[in-house]
Amino acid sequence: MIADNVLDELRLIVGATGVKTGDALSLIHPGSDERNLDAGVMVVPRNTDEVASVLRLCNQHRIAVVPHGGRTGLVGGGVSAAGEIILSLAAMNRIESLSAAAGTATVGSGVTLQSLQVAASKVNLTTGIDIASRGSATIGGMISTNAGGMDAFRHGVMRHRVLGLEVVLPDGRIMSDMSQVTKSNEGYDLKQLFIGAEGTLGVITRAVIRLAPADEFTATALVACPSATDVVALFRRLHHSLDLLRAEFMARDYFALASANLGPAALAAFTETPAYLIVEIEAFDQRSAQLALEEALAQAVDADIVADAILAQSEKERNEIWNIREDSSVVDRVHPHGHWFDISVPLQELETWLTRFNEGIAALGPDVRGFAFGHLGDGNLHVGVAGALDKDTAKAIVYANLREIGGSFSAEHGIGLDKRQDLHALVDPVKLALMHSIKAMLDPNGIMNPGKVLC
Numbered sequence: 129m130i131a132d133n134v135l136d137e138l139r140l141i142v143g144a145t146g147v148k149t150g151d152a153l154s155l156i157h158p159g160s161d162e163r164n165l166d167a168g169v170m171v172v173p174r175n176t177d178e179v180a181s182v183l184r185l186c187n188q189h190r191i192a193v194v195p196h197g198g199r200t201g202l203v204g205g206g207v208s209a210a211g212e213i214i215l216s217l218a219a220m221n222r223i224e225s226l227s228a229a230a231g232t233a234t235v236g237s238g239v240t241l242q243s244l245q246v247a248a249s250k251v252n253l254t255t256g257i258d259i260a261s262r263g264s265a266t267i268g269g270m271i272s273t274n275a276g277g278m279d280a281f282r283h284g285v286m287r288h289r290v291l292g293l294e295v296v297l298p299d300g301r302i303m304s305d306m307s308q309v310t311k312s313n314e315g316y317d318l319k320q321l322f323i324g325a326e327g328t329l330g331v332i333t334r335a336v337i338r339l340a341p342a343d344e345f346t347a348t349a350l351v352a353c354p355s356a357t358d359v360v361a362l363f364r365r366l367h368h369s370l371d372l373l374r375a376e377f378m379a380r381d382y383f384a385l386a387s388a389n390l391g392p393a394a395l396a397a398f399t400e401t402p403a404y405l406i407v408e409i410e411a412f413d414q415r416s417a418q419l420a421l422e423e424a425l426a427q428a429v430d431a432d433i434v435a436d437a438i439l440a441q442s443e444k445e446r447n448e449i450w451n452i453r454e455d456s457s458v459v460d461r462v463h464p465h466g467h468w469f470d471i472s473v474p475l476q477e478l479e480t481w482l483t484r485f486n487e488g489i490a491a492l493g494p495d496v497r498g499f500a501f502g503h504l505g506d507g508n509l510h511v512g513v514a515g516a517l518d519k520d521t522a523k524a525i526v527y528a529n530l531r532e533i534g535g536s537f538s539a540e541h542g543i544g545l546d547k548r549q550d551l552h553a554l555v556d557p558v559k560l561a562l563m564h565s566i567k568a569m570l571d572p573n574g575i576m577n578p579g580k581v582l583c
C-alpha cells in the first residue's frame with residue numbers, strides 16, 4: 129500500500145485528478161495483461177517536470193514505478209503490484225512539431241502511433257513503422273520495447289526511427305538529447321540504452337522521430353507458395369525488382385484458421401499450400417502498381433515458386449486480405465489459453481525451422497495445434513501453440529533448433545516478465561553482467577519497473 133502522505137504529495141505534483149485510485153482507476157482498461165493495474169494507484173503527469181518530481185519522490189521513498197503507455201505490450205512489462213505506482217504517460221500526448229522539410233516530428237511520449245501516422249500523412253509522410261496495435265500503442269512504449277512491425281525490413285525498428293530522446297532518470301534528473309539530425313557523434317550514444325529497456329532504466333518523456341515518405345500507389349496480393357523456401361525466394365525477387373513495402377508470412381495452419389474465421393468465402397476457399405505471403409508494392413501510379421505486381425507474380429508462377437495468387441482489386445479486398453494477417457487474436461478466440469512466442473529465424477533457415485516445428489507439433493497428437501506467422505523480411509515469427517500442454521513443452525518445440533540455426537528467442541516484443549528466464553539462460557553471461565551493472569548504476573535503489581527484464 130502507498131501511504132496516504134505520499135499520495136498527498138503526488139497530488140500536489142500532478143493535481144488531484146492526476147492520481148487515480150479506486151473507482152477512477154476501475155474505469156481504465158488494463159490492456160494486454162489483466163495484472164497491469166494491480167498496483168491500484170496510477171499517477172498521470174502532464175509534463176516532464178512533473179515526471180521528474182514524481183520520480184524524485186518515489187526514489188526518496190523507495191517506491192517502485194511501472195511506466196505505462198498504451199498497455200499493449202505482450203510480455204508483461206506493464207504488470208504492476210500492490211505497493212508500486214503506475215506512471216501513465218497518456219496525458220503527454222502532444223505532437224509538438226512536425227517538419228515536412230526535415231521529415232521529423234517532435235512528440236510527447238504518450239502520443240499514439242496512429243495519431244502520429246495521421247499527422248504525418250497530411251504532409252505525405254509516414255512514421256516508417258507500423259504495428260497492428262497502432263490505435264493504442266504510444267511512441268514512448270514503442271521506443272521502450274524497440275518495436276518492429278511490418279515495415280522494419282525497409283525502415284528498421286524503432287531504434288532506427290529515433291533521432292532524439294528526453295528521459296527522466298530514477299533520481300529525477302532529466303537527460304535531454306533531443307537531436308534533430310541523423311549524424312550526431314557526440315560521445316557515447318546514451319539514448320540507445322533507454323531504447324528497448326522496457327522502463328527499467330528511466331522514463332521516456334519526449335522524442336524526435338524520423339519520418340519516411342508515404343506509400344501512395346500500392347498493390348496488394350495474397351500468394352500461396354509450395355514451400356517456405358519458395359516464400360523466401362519470392363520475397364527476394366520482389367524486394368530486388370520492385371518497391372516492396374510489406375511481406376507478411378503465414379504458415380498453412382494459421383492461414384486456414386484465420387481465413388475460415390475472418391475472411392470472405394473467396395479467401396477461405398483459396399488454394400491450400402504449406403506457406404502464404406501477403407505482399408504489397410508501390411509504384412508511380414495505381415495502374416503501374418497493379419501491373420507490376422501482376423507481372424512479377426506471373427513470372428513467379430512460371431518459375432514454380434508461386435502456386436496461386438489473389439490480387440486485391442479494391443480497397444475493400446485489400447482490407448479483407450490484411451485482416452487475415454492482422455487480426456491474429458483469432459487464434460486465441462478459437463483456441464484459448466495457447467502459449468505464444470516471438471522469435472527470429474534467419475531467412476535461409478525458415479524451411480528448416482518450420483519443418484522441425486510442424487514435426488514437433490504433430491508428435492504431440494491431433495489435439496495440439498501450432499500457428500506461425502510474421503514479418504518475413506526480418507525472419508520474425510509469432511508462434512502460437514494451443515492444446516493441453518504446458519508452456520515448457522511448447523517452448524521446447526519452438527526453440528528446438530533455434531540457437532543452432534542462428535535465430536533469436538526474443539524478436540520484437542521484449543523480455544518483460546515472460547522471457548526473463550530465457551534471457552538468463554540463453555544470453556552471453558558477460559553481456560548479462562553488463563546489463564546488471566548498468567541497471568545498478570542508473571537505478572541504485574531499483575525503483576524502475578523492478579523484476580522486469582532482469583531477475
Ligand SMILES: Cc1cc2nc3c(=O)[nH]c(=O)nc-3n(C[C@H](O)[C@H](O)[C@H](O)COP(=O)(O)OP(=O)(O)OC[C@H]3O[C@@H](n4cnc5c(N)ncnc54)[C@H](O)[C@@H]3O)c2cc1C
Binds near residue numbers: 199201258271327
Ligand atoms: C495487436 C497487437 C499487435 C502488436 N504488433 C506488434 C508488432 O508488429 N511489432 C512489435 O514490435 N510489437 C507489437 N506489439 C507489441 C508492442 O510491444 C506494443 O504494441 C508497443 O510497442 C507497446 O507500446 P505501449 O505504448 O502499449 O507500451 P506499454 O504496453 O504500455 O509498455 C510496454 C513496456 O514499455 C514500458 N514503457 C511504456 N512507456 C514508457 C515510457 N514512456 N518510458 C519508459 N518505459 C515505458 C512499460 O513499462 C513496459 O515495460 C503488438 C501488440 C498488440 C496488442
